[in-house]
Amino acid sequence: MNKQLQESFEQYFQVDETNQVNLKEVSAEQVPETLAELEAKIPALFKLATEMKELDHSMLSPLRNMGDLASELAAFLQAQTRKIDLMMSHILATEQPDEDNIFCDSYGGGGIRFSSDVEHPIGSAFRTKLFLRQEAAAIYCYSEVIAVQKLSSEKFQHTLAFSIIRDEDRELVVRASLHAQTRQLKKRQSEQN
Template sequence: MSELTLQQLAETYQDYFSVEHGISLNVRPLDRPLPSTDELAAAIPAPFLMASDVNSLNSSALRSLNRLGELAEELANYLQQQARKVDLLLHYVLRQQDDESTRYITQSYSGSGCCYLADSALSPLQVVEVKLFLDNNDGAVFCYGQVLSCEQVAEKWQIKVVFSCIREEDRELIVRASLHQQSKLLKQKAEQRQQHTSS
């Protein structure tokens, strides 16, 4: 995976729809070139791989039930309860990977990258290790990125990072989570509008 220019990073950052929402992430600057996809695969901590496998197993198991007919609904409910237990356990294990010293909260995120506020600046093109912890037990993603921009906002620095070295299934996981969050926000806005018109 070769490092990108600022222009290429800026274009890549726009590739996916971005949702304004705060989720926890760890960002650690690296003093090295952007790792290769093989190095990424070797570096992903086991809990992140496990979370990815559990997510794909859950969705494929539920798809298979559609062919069973009447019993499918009861069986689906049972499997979803079991999956929920696994998710809770996995969520706990993933939280052990969350390093408080490098923890930030996103202002926005997408399949392309994220934006967050930090106390100290990072240089554009800086290579960083990113751990993204998605809401609602939707899993977590480990990837490498590059800093697109770093601008001072009051006493903080607003940093935009592009996910430059990420597994495709992890990018899809982030896209699904951002779309889910977007639909929740749209539903909330619709409910608020309804309350205003009825009052």
């Protein structure tokens, strides 16, 4: 097992929330060695989705600190952004072939966990497309199996650490996991009341 990937995975918390994932097993030679090689492989739609999320984040943050009038403007712009996000989410979801799609059990800044009938050995490499439905975002990266746990006689849970991912995409996954955790906490509080 790759100790460095294990440590990288453990630096980030995992949030139990399902998201669509497209995994394609690849050979070690097919995994980009540099961020420039990864960048060259990322489809334009994935780059566009990430850039849109970065723009949203950078444009709305300053408005929130400007007072009441700006907060109304920020709310309006956020509603417009949500409409665009919904369209983008639909486009991203329909861009993928169904045969490679699964749903992960959890995700975080270090990687994902998913369950499968097939046991993939530790060290297996995957081209990974993670679709963050709530964020209307998609991440294109590569990951590696760092742990396999037998759940039942027919199911295995795989832990995949991101082996190469752009910094802005990792940040997006971290932000998405924080938002998911906030949603889960609010839901838990409303159920208790």
